Amino acid sequence: ETGVTQSPTHLIKTRGQQVTLRCSSQSGHNTVSWYQQALGQGPQFIFQYYREEENGRGNFPPRFSGLQFPNYSSELNVNALELDDSALYLCASSPGQGLMTDTQYFGPGTRLTVL
Amino acid sequence: ELKVEQNPLFLSMQEGKNYTIYCNYSTTSDRLYWYRQDPGKSLESLFVLLSNGAVKQEGRLMASLDTKARLSTLHITAAVHDLSATYFCAVVTTGKSTFGDGTTLTVKP
Numbered sequence: 136e137t138g139v140t141q142s143p144t145h146l147i148k149t150r151g152q153q154v155t156l157r158c159s160s161q162s163g164h165n166t167v168s169w170y171q172q173a174l175g176q177g178p179q180f181i182f183q184y185y186r187e188e189e190n191g192r193g194n195f196p197p198r199f200s201g202l203q204f205p206n207y208s209s210e211l212n213v214n215a216l217e218l219d220d221s222a223l224y225l226c227a228s229s230p231g232q233g234l235m236t237d238t239q240y241f242g243p244g245t246r247l248t249v250l
Numbered sequence: 251e252l253k254v255e256q257n258p259l260f261l262s263m264q265e266g267k268n269y270t271i272y273c274n275y276s277t278t279s280d281r282l283y284w285y286r287q288d289p290g291k292s293l294e295s296l297f298v299l300l301s302n303g304a305v306k307q308e309g310r311l312m313a314s315l316d317t318k319a320r321l322s323t324l325h326i327t328a329a330v331h332d333l334s335a336t337y338f339c340a341v342v343t344t345g346k347s348t349f350g351d352g353t354t355l356t357v358k359p
Contacts, residue, residue, distance in 0.1 A: 137292075168347065170347075170349075176351060176352075177338050177340075177349035177350055177351045177352050178293070178338070178340075178349050179349070180346055180347045180348065180349075183345070183347075190345065191345030191346055192345070192346075193346060225292060225293065227293075238295045238298060239283070239295060240295070241292045241293040241294070241295075242292060243291070243292045244292050
């Protein structure tokens with residue numbers, strides 16, 4: 136148990152729809168990162184938030200956006216869903232600033248299927 | 251663009267044997283992580299390596315980092331079935347984290 140929770144566990148959407156995924160970090164963890172993991176591949180870094188501001192982003196289009204709240208929760212929003220967005224979405228929290236931290240604690244993930 | 255390559259991608263080994271997984275990366279990195287992922291589960295942090303020559307060990311796993319060669323290794327000693335999983339290395343550069351494709355390890359009796 137890492138103390139990081141995600142909801143929902145599974146989600147089915149259709150192409151073109153919008154989705155919001157949620158993550159609750161450990162108390163005191165000011166950094167949250169989001170990853171997309173397609174089946175059989177390594178996680179791909181989407182973006183990272185530190186103290187409610189985005190401070191790092193991978194190669195994902197603007198239709199992937201996020202929010203981080205003062206209560207250590209965060210959201211990943213994806214607009215105009217495409218079939219290739221089907222994946223496991225992982226959030227990870229850490230106590231340090233940004234990715235310069237000893238350990239990231241991963242949540243169990245949300246499995247998104249786009250039909 | 252940073253590239254992270256792991257090899258082998260698949261590894262089947264017998265219990266009691268030793269083996270090494272390699273992680274090569276293409277640019278200067280701030281730090282390197284190793285993770286374990288069991289089927290259908292999330293990622294578990296194993297090691298973080300911060301500097302050239304860093305070595306960390308936990309049980310039958312030992313990780314090392316050579317920043318000059320841009321190479322990290324994960325060495326498995328006397329493998330047991332419980333080590334069967336997929337192992338990822340991840341390299342951190344300014345503001346980004348890049349994962350390798352993973353090494354799926356199967357340990358057979």
